[in-house]
Amino acid sequence: METFDLSVIWAIVIAFSIIMYVLMDGFILGLGILFPFAPDEEARDVMMNTGAPIWDGNETWLVLGGAGLLGAFPLVYSILLPALYIGVFLMLAGLIFRGIAFEFRFKAKRSRKWWNVAFAGGSMVVAFAQGAVVGAYIQGFETQDRVFTGGALDWLTPFSIMTGLGMMCGFALLGATWIIMKTEGHVQEWAYRLAPKLLWVVLGVFALVSLWTPYVNASVWDRWFSHIQVIWVLPALAVASALVLVLSIRANRARLPFFATMSMFLFTYLGLLVSRWPYVVPPDYTLWDAAAAPGSQLFLLVGTLIVLPVILGYTGWAYWVFRGKVRPGEGYQ
Numbered sequence: 001m002e003t004f005d006l007s008v009i010w011a012i013v014i015a016f017s018i019i020m021y022v023l024m025d026g027f028i029l030g031l032g033i034l035f036p037f038a039p040d041e042e043a044r045d046v047m048m049n050t051g052a053p054i055w056d057g058n059e060t061w062l063v064l065g066g067a068g069l070l071g072a073f074p075l076v077y078s079i080l081l082p083a084l085y086i087g088v089f090l091m092l093a094g095l096i097f098r099g100i101a102f103e104f105r106f107k108a109k110r111s112r113k114w115w116n117v118a119f120a121g122g123s124m125v126v127a128f129a130q131g132a133v134v135g136a137y138i139q140g141f142e143t144q145d146r147v148f149t150g151g152a153l154d155w156l157t158p159f160s161i162m163t164g165l166g167m168m169c170g171f172a173l174l175g176a177t178w179i180i181m182k183t184e185g186h187v188q189e190w191a192y193r194l195a196p197k198l199l200w201v202v203l204g205v206f207a208l209v210s211l212w213t214p215y216v217n218a219s220v221w222d223r224w225f226s227h228i229q230v231i232w233v234l235p236a237l238a239v240a241s242a243l244v245l246v247l248s249i250r251a252n253r254a255r256l257p258f259f260a261t262m263s264m265f266l267f268t269y270l271g272l273l274v275s276r277w278p279y280v281v282p283p284d285y286t287l288w289d290a291a292a293a294p295g296s297q298l299f300l301l302v303g304t305l306i307v308l309p310v311i312l313g314y315t316g317w318a319y320w321v322f323r324g325k326v327r328p329g330e331g332y333q
Contacts, residue, residue, distance in 0.1 A: 030175020032123020
């Protein structure tokens, strides 16, 4: 294989791993974000039980994407990690608090409220950090001679704060539609009422990001408006997914709202990739600038192509085994 082919293949593998993590772990983070607003403690038990059997398997996609990025595009690591140290640290710390809360909350008696705080706080921190990192990526990074030359807080700007809050709202919407699909009774009714409100907030953030982007990075704006392009189908499909979400909630559908929300995330994610392609460290370094040696990429790719179907297989099996509604009194106790 030529270097070009290997780099593109690795870009597809890593992009796929990232969107799988966002979709699979996003609704779990959404559960945590919604935790403080749940109608009662029984509802919190049900919400946590909907994600308890599957949450840890979702982290596999984060590991695969991160490890693949390090092996296939080492320049990305050498620039993005110094630029995003604090954001990445906050994300990992939040994941730790969220994970521990899953295991400890059901065994706790007097301290359960603190594990509620850990679950909700960890989820909020992770969602905000991920959204802020996306905002920083849209803005680009200050580099010189393949080295990050900016400051430790360059990633935290009004724009990235807005994208961080927007990601929190997006994950909350994903969590609300997951609750609709996995629960019944008063918990499901609460989620039905909440989801449309969250959708309007998410659409508002989407519009605000679109209007703000040319002021933080004109090249992204030029990519979309230089001439009429097929890529405009992506935001059109995202808006269509939002319409499907609204109609499915009005019709009291249980599964369709969740899959419509996932479609919104997918098309928005593809739009971001198209906006930045082929730059992996914007605004200076492309996919091929950041690539490892072809031999290294090929060696890692062989193992990845063996492992990837296994991950897909056990992920699908876990979701199949734990399909159906979760009712009060079921699950972890």
